[in-house]
Amino acid sequence: MSDCIFCKIIRKEIPATVVFEDDDVLVFMDIGPIVKGHALVTPKKHYDPITETPDAIVAKLHLTAKRVAAAQMNAFGADGVNIMQNNGAAAGQEVEHIHVHVIPRFSTDGHHWNWNAKKYDDFSEMNKLAEDLRKHL
Numbered sequence: 001m002s003d004c005i006f007c008k009i010i011r012k013e014i015p016a017t018v019v020f021e022d023d024d025v026l027v028f029m030d031i032g033p034i035v036k037g038h039a040l041v042t043p044k045k046h047y048d049p050i051t052e053t054p055d056a057i058v059a060k061l062h063l064t065a066k067r068v069a070a071a072q073m074n075a076f077g078a079d080g081v082n083i084m085q086n087n088g089a090a091a092g093q094e095v096e097h098i099h100v101h102v103i104p105r106f107s108t109d110g111h112h113w114n115w116n117a118k119k120y121d122d123f124s125e126m127n128k129l130a131e132d133l134r135k136h137l
């Protein structure tokens with residue numbers, strides 16, 4: 001993917017602050033941290049979205065995210081960690097090369113997600129969606 005910004009980082013064509021790499025993954029600091037210390041875990045090979053990514057790579061990304069989360073707790077004294085992975089513009093994805101966000105959280109960081117929980121009209125509305133989902137699992 002010649003135009004992909006994360007592929008360019010992986011090919012070392014543009015700089016990034018790398019914190020870990022192996023044959024499969026590169027972990028680097030997000031240039032626009034939600035909370036300072038925010039890191040991105042991305043596969044060295046271009047895949048997107050998660051539904052088109054091989055299971056072994058999805059597993060590796062998330063196992064690596066777990067390691068980064070532990071490192072953020074140990075290195076920064078983070079009180080918690082958000083692990084996020086966006087798919088599609090509707091979900092807020094900007095870079096179309098799969099990546100997992102690992103965001104250190106501190107009780108004092110002042111960040112709040114806009115987690116605006118909704119209500120179903122009634123149980124039958126929720127049950128209908130569950131029924132549709134079951135058919136595809």
Ligand code: 5GP
Pocket residue numbers: 005016017028029030031032033085086092093094095096
């Ligand atoms: P998305 O919205 O696609 O889930 O997240 C993309 C992330 O990549 C954003 O958090 C953004 O700050 C980060 N990002 C975009 N371009 C660059 C870049 O050139 N270098 C680094 N280090 N991070 C980037």
Ligand code: ZN
Pocket residue numbers: 001004005006007008045046047096097
């Ligand atoms: Zn790419």
